[in-house]
Amino acid sequence: MAPETWSAYNGVVTPDSPGNDPTTKKPPQGAPASPAPSPAAPPAGAKSSPEEEASQESTIAVESAPTHRKAPAHAPPPAPAREPSARALRYREHRIPRRHRVFVNRNLKMTAIRAIGFDLDHTLAHYDPVPVEELGFDLTKRKLVEEKGYPKEVLDLKYDPEWVIRGLVVDKKRGNVLKMDYFNFVSRAYHGLTALRSDERGRAYRSDRIRLGHENYVSVDTLFHLPEVYLYVSLIDFFENRDGKKSLDYEALYKDVREMIDEAHRDGSLKSVITGNLDRYIRLDSEVRTVLEEFRRAGKKLFLLTNSEWSYTDALMRHILMKGKRAPEHWTDLFNVVIVEAAKPQFFLSNDAPAPVAELEGRTMSATVGRGGSATWLQRTLGSGGEHVLYFGDHTYGDILQSKRVANWRTAMIVPELDREITVTAEHTKEFERLARLSSERHQLEIDKAAIGRELRRLTLILSEQDGTDPVRRGEIAARIQEIPDQIASFEQRGSELEHEIGQIRLKIDRAYNPRWGSLFREGNESSRFGHQLKDFACVYTSRVSNFLHYPWNYYFQSPVGYMPHDI
Numbered sequence: 103m104a105p106e107t108w109s110a111y112n113g114v115v116t117p118d119s120p121g122n123d124p125t126t127k128k129p130p131q132g133a134p135a136s137p138a139p140s141p142a143a144p145p146a147g148a149k150s151s152p153e154e155e156a157s158q159e160s161t162i163a164v165e166s167a168p169t170h171r172k173a174p175a176h177a178p179p180p181a182p183a184r185e186p187s188a189r190a191l192r193y194r195e196h197r198i199p200r201r202h203r204v205f206v207n208r209n210l211k212m213t214a215i216r217a218i219g220f221d222l223d224h225t226l227a228h229y230d231p232v233p234v235e236e237l238g239f240d241l242t243k244r245k246l247v248e249e250k251g252y253p254k255e256v257l258d259l260k261y262d263p264e265w266v267i268r269g270l271v272v273d274k275k276r277g278n279v280l281k282m283d284y285f286n287f288v289s290r291a292y293h294g295l296t297a298l299r300s301d302e303r304g305r306a307y308r309s310d311r312i313r314l315g316h317e318n319y320v321s322v323d324t325l326f327h328l329p330e331v332y333l334y335v336s337l338i339d340f341f342e343n344r345d346g347k348k349s350l351d352y353e354a355l356y357k358d359v360r361e362m363i364d365e366a367h368r369d370g371s372l373k374s375v376i377t378g379n380l381d382r383y384i385r386l387d388s389e390v391r392t393v394l395e396e397f398r399r400a401g402k403k404l405f406l407l408t409n410s411e412w413s414y415t416d417a418l419m420r421h422i423l424m425k426g427k428r429a430p431e432h433w434t435d436l437f438n439v440v441i442v443e444a445a446k447p448q449f450f451l452s453n454d455a456p457a458p459v460a461e462l463e464g465r466t467m468s469a470t471v472g473r474g475g476s477a478t479w480l481q482r483t484l485g486s487g488g489e490h491v492l493y494f495g496d497h498t499y500g501d502i503l504q505s506k507r508v509a510n511w512r513t514a515m516i517v518p519e520l521d522r523e524i525t526v527t528a529e530h531t532k533e534f535e536r537l538a539r540l541s542s543e544r545h546q547l548e549i550d551k552a553a554i555g556r557e558l559r560r561l562t563l564i565l566s567e568q569d570g571t572d573p574v575r576r577g578e579i580a581a582r583i584q585e586i587p588d589q590i591a592s593f594e595q596r597g598s599e600l601e602h603e604i605g606q607i608r609l610k611i612d613r614a615y616n617p618r619w620g621s622l623f624r625e626g627n628e629s630s631r632f633g634h635q636l637k638d639f640a641c642v643y644t645s646r647v648s649n650f651l652h653y654p655w656n657y658y659f660q661s662p663v664g665y666m667p668h669d670i
């Protein structure tokens with residue numbers, strides 16, 4: 103059996119034919135050995151064969167660098183044009199552990215992609231969530247005390263890493279945090295740290311959809327938002343316990359928290375602690391460099407597009423890309439273009455060219471490196487745009503929505519929370535199966551109840567008509583009519599038992615995802631607002647960029663068949 107390497111597989115995939123099962127093929131002759139795989143994943147990284155490399159023609163013109171350019175090209179070798187067999191790919195994907203899969207909302211042909219871009223924070227660089235969120239929480243509360251005159255007791259507030267999840271919405275006017283369903287109706291709500299009862303929730307939000315564009319609402323779009331929101335609800339709890347509800351201005355409180363956390367980001371206090379101890383705050387992914395190298399070997403142009411400034415970007419990228427054997431001389435060698443201080447989402451709306459990076463003055467870099475700029479400039483520089491660009495990011499609005507809506511890029515959303523959700527789902531397989539059986543029984547019960555109701559109406563009608571029916575038959579009908587109420591009562595009894603058990607199982611599963619908010623992706627039987635955004639804006643999604651190593655470079659990511667309710 104052929105090894106499960108990306109490149110080995112790339113070399114042999116051909117249109118569907120009986121002899122093209124990749125599991126029976128060998129790597130192309132002359133392919134250099136793959137780098138050692140990580141134990142958690144199939145190995146990846148064998149280079150393209152010389153024949154493949156020689157066959158590629160680069161048709162993408164790169165503009166002169168505006169700032170720092172340019173050592174001889176780190177020219178990406180060409181990509182073979184053939185596409186893999188759909189039959190073979192279906193077979194292979196089932197063998198990829200679910201945690202390492204790429205999930206598809208919209209079909210994505212990797213052969214059509216010419217340039218691939220990456221956000222930095224929470225996309226290429228994965229933070230260890232608890233220490234980094236605690237750090238943001240602690241620095242902000244200290245600034246509130248020192249700069250805004252908040253009481254010293256605020257320093258005793260402790261961070262709870264499970265309290266806030268992405269996709270929630272903050273109602274700044276009322277001091278509430280909301281989870282919304284697919285239709286933007288409020289399904290769960292907390293005021294400060296206290297859950298709102300359903301009647302309180304109903305009074306506050308009635309049955310109206312929330313208009314998220316309104317200034318009262320703030321959406322929790324990135325993992326950086328979590329400590330900010332938890333500090334906000336903790337402060338509401340703190341002040342209301344101390345002073346009662348009437349005196350608190352929830353909007354002003356949110357403004358203070360926002361201002362101080364922004365300052366912690368802006369004045370470098372947060373970043374200097376992180377860069378001072380990268381081992382503590384950054385989770386290393388041993389395969390992230392390999393996936394970048396593989397994309398380059400496949401002939402893709404790579405770019406980094408981050409809102410972080412150069413010094414922070416440089417520190418993080420050195421840490422995640424320049425360790426171990428065969429590390430590049432400089433991490434920028436892996437990219438064609440590096441844009442720092444991009445100011446996304448404005449980046450997608452302007453036409454500016456980037457400015458030079460002061461720290462790099464006088465240095466020659468193999469990549470084009472600049473500050474700011476615009477998607478228009480970037481696409482011109484890459485020689486590719488629109489549907490030929492694939493962009494990886496974690497921010498629902500700044501990375502994914504805007505790049506798709508304005509620049510028409512294909513989008514890959516990084517959702518680190520997927521790992522936990524998939525694990526919880528797998529641990530509750532039995533509960534999900536039981537839930538499916540009980541739901542099916544409840545559905546059948548409704549059908550039976552409807553049938554018996556129809557029977558009762560029909561028999562009552564027959565009995566009421568003095569049409570000379572045989573008296574014996576009339577007696578039988580009357581007896582049957584007598585039995586029906588008991589049967590209906592037993593159906594109803596079973597129905598309420600089912601409701602109770604279904605409710606209990608749902609609660610158990612829900613709490614396993616998150617004790618307050620349930621699943622990040624679902625609410626009831628529908629997608630949550632976050633799940634809905636993910637479906638709408640991300641062409642594909644996965645928990646980390648290196649999961650792409652489990653697929654051939656020329657993979658055709660295909661969305662599952664979507665059924666309408668009337669199809670099922």
Ligand SMILES: [Mg+2]
Pocket residue numbers: 221222223224225495496497
């Ligand atoms: Mg990010």
